Amino acid sequence: MKGKILLGMLMVLIVPGYLFGAQMGSHKYSDFSKPKRCGMCHKEIYQEWQSNMMSRSFTHEWDQVEYFKLALPHSKKLAKVAGVKAGCIACHGPLAFLSGDIPPKEASANTRANEGVSCDVCHSITGTTEKEPFNFSFTIEPGKVKNGPRKDARSSFHSTRFSQFHKSAEFCATCHDEQSPYGAWVKSTYREWKAGPYAKEGVVCQDCHMHKAPGKSAMGGKERKDIAHHVFQGSHSSTKLAGAVDLAIYSDKKELSPGGRLKLRAVLFNGKVGHAIPSGSSEERMLWLEVVAIDANGNSYQIPVKPKGFKGEEYTIASSKVMAYQAIGEIMEIKGFKGLKRDGDVPDGARIFRKPFFDPKGRMTVCQWYTKDNTLVDYRIRPRETKIENYVWQLPQDLPKGKLTINANLFYAQVPGSVGKFFKLPEDEYRPLLVNSAQITFNIK
Numbered sequence: 001m002k003g004k005i006l007l008g009m010l011m012v013l014i015v016p017g018y019l020f021g022a023q024m025g026s027h028k029y030s031d032f033s034k035p036k037r038c039g040m041c042h043k044e045i046y047q048e049w050q051s052n053m054m055s056r057s058f059t060h061e062w063d064q065v066e067y068f069k070l071a072l073p074h075s076k077k078l079a080k081v082a083g084v085k086a087g088c089i090a091c092h093g094p095l096a097f098l099s100g101d102i103p104p105k106e107a108s109a110n111t112r113a114n115e116g117v118s119c120d121v122c123h124s125i126t127g128t129t130e131k132e133p134f135n136f137s138f139t140i141e142p143g144k145v146k147n148g149p150r151k152d153a154r155s156s157f158h159s160t161r162f163s164q165f166h167k168s169a170e171f172c173a174t175c176h177d178e179q180s181p182y183g184a185w186v187k188s189t190y191r192e193w194k195a196g197p198y199a200k201e202g203v204v205c206q207d208c209h210m211h212k213a214p215g216k217s218a219m220g221g222k223e224r225k226d227i228a229h230h231v232f233q234g235s236h237s238s239t240k241l242a243g244a245v246d247l248a249i250y251s252d253k254k255e256l257s258p259g260g261r262l263k264l265r266a267v268l269f270n271g272k273v274g275h276a277i278p279s280g281s282s283e284e285r286m287l288w289l290e291v292v293a294i295d296a297n298g299n300s301y302q303i304p305v306k307p308k309g310f311k312g313e314e315y316t317i318a319s320s321k322v323m324a325y326q327a328i329g330e331i332m333e334i335k336g337f338k339g340l341k342r343d344g345d346v347p348d349g350a351r352i353f354r355k356p357f358f359d360p361k362g363r364m365t366v367c368q369w370y371t372k373d374n375t376l377v378d379y380r381i382r383p384r385e386t387k388i389e390n391y392v393w394q395l396p397q398d399l400p401k402g403k404l405t406i407n408a409n410l411f412y413a414q415v416p417g418s419v420g421k422f423f424k425l426p427e428d429e430y431r432p433l434l435v436n437s438a439q440i441t442f443n444i445k
């Protein structure tokens with residue numbers, strides 16, 4: 001019996017890709033200061049941190065739902081994914097993981113897991129066990145010493161240690177890249193960056209997500225020309241997303257008449273994002289282009305994208321008929337569950353820039369820990385990549401005379417609308433955000 005328990009514990013420890021680097025239960029909650037304490041002197045940084053996802057990494061509704069309704073029950077049912085019970089928390093509630101409080105209580109219990117990725121987590125990190133880090137492979141030493149980017153920082157509250165690591169992309173990679181228990185790369189923001197132009201030019205994550213401006217970082221601190229602001233804006237920020245991809249639309253004709261044929265070309269350029277867009281939680285992020293004609297009477301016509309014929313393309317063209325995410329029903333033991341609409345409310349024929357993930361049964365999934373493969377197709381937009389989409393539209397014979405407008409709208413959603421509605425998430429967690437739009441007009445004679 002004892003042997004069996006030991007063996008069970010060993011199995012959990014050797015779940016591939018999970019549970020290494022930072023050690024579960026190696027510390028106590030009380031080893032870490034509360035963010036409020038740090039905020040007494042670092043007022044602005046505290047405000048910034050409080051208003052971004054780092055402070056909400058555990059309490060955020062969708063994170064709570066995914067962990068408590070899906071990953072945690074799944075970890076108890078399927079040995080292969082047993083490690084995620086602790087693994088999710090290592091990145092999303094590091095204090096709970098390091099204190100061995102696994103599984104932590106839900107956010108409503110208000111434990112210190114709720115502090116999320118706190119000041120003292122990041123500033124107690126000393127390095128990593130990996131050359132190209134992933135899966136919380138940071139090393140951490142909480143205490144009096146705070147690791148940071150300066151050689152000459154002095155504080156009466158704590159001592160400081162210069163850390164080159166905090167200025168590197170590898171620091172971010174410890175939590176931003178992730179391998180599933182099946183060995184699939186289910187988060188690869190660092191690896192996408194590394195393979196792209198910004199890494200070669202020496203532009204790191206901090207340059208775009210922790211902007212520098214003149215000021216002081218603390219009460220009693222030095223006036224400096226380049227204080228690191230803890231903005232950490234990503235796709236949850238409509239202002240960060242706005243204009244992240246350039247969009248233009250062209251036509252082959254100037255004059256049009258009813259019954260005629262119109263060819264359109266949309267050109268998209270990722271000039272601002274240092275990795276693919278979407279990145280991060282690619283299993284559930286969608287970027288899509290809707291091309292719509294609006295006639296003089298206000299009737300609208302969705303114009304479907306012209307297929308290119310690449311492998312896996314069917315996953316990149318919206319269809320209201322296709323169901324996916326059946327694993328949700330399997331995990332939640334819902335009898336007769338057929339799945340949810342793969343593309344939520346995206347109109348039929350719209351091009352979706354995405355990377356579909358598949359579970360061991362070959363079904364498309366939003367469960368990144370239950371992902372066996374995601375290499376079928378990657379139709380996201382890489383850094384400085386241009387994608388061209390073509391459209392052919394046969395104008396109706398009865399199209400009214402007057403103004404015809406073609407609108408191209410590029411939208412982004414965190415989570416497919418069907419999944420958001422199924423879990424009754426607050427609407428702003430799946431509502432489409434406008435990234436960019438372009439327009440051309442014609443006079444129909």
Ligand code: HEC
Binds near residue numbers: 042153222
């Ligand atoms: C009593 C005020 C005070 C408190 C409380 C405080 N700090 Fe500081 N901290 C400072 C001052 C002053 C500096 C120096 C700023 C400078 O030189 O520009 C500093 C510098 C830092 C640096 C930069 C170190 C470097 O080498 O670049 C980090 C990181 C830091 N603090 C983190 C924290 C964290 C995390 C907490 C909470 C656990 C905290 N501080 C609490 C006053 C404080």
Ligand code: HEC
Binds near residue numbers: 042123150206207226
């Ligand atoms: C996700 C990790 C992360 C979190 C959370 C975080 N920091 Fe930082 N912090 C960094 C990194 C990385 C840098 C260095 C950025 C650079 O120089 O490019 C930094 C820099 C600093 C500095 C030095 C600023 C300067 O330019 O002199 C201070 C002070 C600081 N952090 C305090 C805090 C406080 C206080 C909190 C919580 C309210 C906090 N940090 C939360 C990662 C983090």
Ligand code: HEC
Binds near residue numbers: 054056175209
């Ligand atoms: C200790 C783990 C950890 C480290 C280190 C870390 N992050 Fe994060 N980060 C997270 C988690 C967890 C979230 C997700 C919050 C959520 O949505 O639940 C996140 C969210 C973000 C977001 C917000 C994304 C959005 O969708 O809006 C950005 C941007 C980001 N991190 C950038 C960085 C950068 C840049 C660094 C390095 C300077 C870094 N992170 C280091 C854990 C970490």
Ligand code: HEC
Binds near residue numbers: 176206207235240272
């Ligand atoms: C050249 C600027 C640039 C660089 C370099 C960069 N990013 Fe971003 N990042 C952006 C922009 C712009 C967005 C918003 C658009 C989006 O969500 O993709 C973003 C979005 C994100 C998101 C949100 C993705 C999601 O699914 O919600 C995360 C997380 C993130 N970045 C982390 C990182 C990390 C980690 C690095 C370094 C390995 C990095 N970024 C490097 C510009 C940059």
Ligand code: HEC
Binds near residue numbers: 281369
């Ligand atoms: C290696 C660190 C790491 C692990 C392990 C991890 N996550 Fe995350 N998770 C992140 C980061 C970083 C982000 C933010 C990336 C982005 O913006 O898309 C994120 C984003 C998410 C999101 C999207 C939040 C949103 O606002 O849309 C959910 C939900 C989530 N994680 C749940 C989980 C669950 C459940 C597990 C365990 C099965 C898990 N995560 C394991 C680092 C991790």
